[in-house]
Amino acid sequence: MTQHQTIAGSCLCGSIKFEIAPPSTAFKYCHCTRCRKATGTAHAANVFVPQSQFKWLAGESLIKRFDLPGAKRFAVSFCTQCGTRMPHKSAGNDNMLIPAGVLDAAPDIQPDSSIFWGSKAGWFVETSALPKHEEYGK
Ligand SMILES: [Zn+2]
Numbered sequence: 001m002t003q004h005q006t007i008a009g010s011c012l013c014g015s016i017k018f019e020i021a022p023p024s025t026a027f028k029y030c031h032c033t034r035c036r037k038a039t040g041t042a043h044a045a046n047v048f049v050p051q052s053q054f055k056w057l058a059g060e061s062l063i064k065r066f067d068l069p070g071a072k073r074f075a076v077s078f079c080t081q082c083g084t085r086m087p088h089k090s091a092g093n094d095n096m097l098i099p100a101g102v103l104d105a106a107p108d109i110q111p112d113s114s115i116f117w118g119s120k121a122g123w124f125v126e127t128s129a130l131p132k133h134e135e136y137g138k
């Protein structure tokens with residue numbers, strides 16, 4: 001991939017499409033309790049890019065944003081048709097937060113850290129410690 005090739009993203013129903021342009025700023029796994037609630041899983045996987053490197057291509061009007069009352073900057077955006085988490089502008093800085101799982105190709109960077117590690121779920125096990133199956137397993 002060339003340095004300036006864009007990376008596409010979309011929701012599960014395909015109504016919302018966007019693209020990001022490298023270089024990405026950061027890529028973090030967040031184990032905070034809010035991210036666990038909002039994603040329904042052990043941690044969020046968030047890529048950050050400056051707003052100027054982000055573009056909506058379709059379906060922006062289908063997005064609903066929820067800003068958590070009382071939180072300084074926690075928000076989630078999602079497709080109102082299929083519920084897929086969508087990117088949103090971070091409060092307090094110029095970055096767009098991109099849930100990495102909605103990208104249709106690998107971003108230009110890999111995760112650099114796990115944050116809010118002290119808040120991780122009591123049941124969280126490092127994936128490196130688990131047996132691997134190509135599909136469902138037993
Ligand atoms: Zn959708």
Ligand SMILES: [Zn+2]
Nearest residue numbers: 030031032035
């Ligand atoms: Zn978090």
